[in-house]
Amino acid sequence: GEEVAQTPKHLVRGEGQKAKLYCAPIKGHSYVFWYQQVLKNEFKFLISFQNENVFDETGMPKERFSAKCLPNSPCSLEIQATKLEDSAVYFCASSHQRQTNYGYTFGSGTRLTVV
Amino acid sequence: AQKVTQAQTEISVVEKEDVTLDCVYETRDTTYYLFWYKQPPSGELVFLIRRNSFDEQNEISGRYSWNFQKSTSSFNFTITASQVVDSAVYFCALSEGMDSSYKLIFGSGTRLLVRP
Numbered sequence: 001g002e003e004v005a006q007t008p009k010h011l012v013r014g015e016g017q018k019a020k021l022y023c024a025p026i027k028g029h030s031y032v033f034w035y036q037q038v039l040k041n042e043f044k045f046l047i048s049f050q051n052e053n054v055f056d057e058t059g060m061p062k063e064r065f066s067a068k069c070l071p072n073s074p075c076s077l078e079i080q081a082t083k084l085e086d087s088a089v090y091f092c093a094s095s096h097q098r099q100t101n102y103g104y105t106f107g108s109g110t111r112l113t114v115v
Numbered sequence: 116a117q118k119v120t121q122a123q124t125e126i127s128v129v130e131k132e133d134v135t136l137d138c139v140y141e142t143r144d145t146t147y148y149l150f151w152y153k154q155p156p157s158g159e160l161v162f163l164i165r166r167n168s169f170d171e172q173n174e175i176s177g178r179y180s181w182n183f184q185k186s187t188s189s190f191n192f193t194i195t196a197s198q199v200v201d202s203a204v205y206f207c208a209l210s211e212g213m214d215s216s217y218k219l220i221f222g223s224g225t226r227l228l229v230r231p
Contacts, residue, residue: 033218041154041204043221056218091160095217104219106152106160 002026004094005074006107013082013114021110022074025094031055032075033095033104034067038088046090049075082114117142119209121222128197129230136192136225138207144168149183149190150208150219160206166190197229 005024013019025032034046045059049069060067064083069075079086089111093104118141128134140149151163164174166183174181178195194201204226208219 031217035219035221041206041224043206043219045218045220048218059218089158093160105162108159111158 004092004105004107006090006092006110007074008110009108011110011112013112015084015114016081019079019082019086019112019114021077021090021092021112023077023092023094023107024074025092026096026105029094029096029105031095031097031104032069033093034075034077035091035093036088037091037109043091046077079112082112084114087112087114117144117209117211117220119207119220119222121205121207121225123225124223125226125228127228127230130199131196132229133193133195134197134227134229136194136205136207136227138190138192138222140188140190140207140209142188142209142211144211146211148210148217150210151181151190151192152206152208153203154206154224155203163192163205194227197227199229199231202227202229 004026007022011019030051032049036044036046047057047060047067048055052069064080067077089109091106091109093106095104120139123137147168149166153161153163164181171183180193182191204224206224207222210217210219
C-alpha cells in the first residue's frame, strides 16, 4: 500500500510490562526509521534500518529497547520492562532511498501510555 | 553538532492574517536537507516541503511559501491568508547529507492557532 501502517494505534501497559509496536513500511521502501515523540512535542530519533539491517541505532536506549525488520514481516519496536518515561507517541517512517524528493512517509503513530 | 531551533512556541492569529514561522538550523555539513512538517490535532505528520542546501530558491505552493537563506541559516515558512484548518503544530527538520544515516533532527515545533 501507499501508507505506512502502524499498529496498534493505542497501547496501555503497566510499569514493568513489555510493549511491542509494529510498522509496515510502504512496499518497495527499503529504509525504515523509528522516532519517539514525547510531551512538549520533542522528537527523538531511535533507530533506522536498511531492509533488515540496522543502519543507525545511535538513539536507542539499548538496555530495554530493541527493534527488528525481518523479511516479509512488519518491522517491530519492543520495549522490555516499560517505565513511565516511555509514555510517548512512536512514529515509524519509510523511504525508498535514504533521501527522496518527498522526504519520508510517516505512519500515524502508536500512542504508548505506561501507567 | 546539528540543531534546529524554532523559537516561537505558539502563535495565535485571526483568520486571513499572514503568519511566518521561523526556523534556524545549525550544521557543519555543506550538503544537507531541510523539511517542514505539519502535525494537525489528529496527530499524523504531513510532509510539506524538502529543500537541499544547494537550492536557495524560494518556493511557493498555494498559500504556503518558504524562504531559505543560507547566510542566516534560516528556513522560514509563511502562510498567507491563514485559515482555521491551518491550526496545527509545525515542525522544521534537518537531515545532513554527509551523515550516512540521514536521520531527521526536529525542532521543538511551533503551535499555530488560527481563530475565526
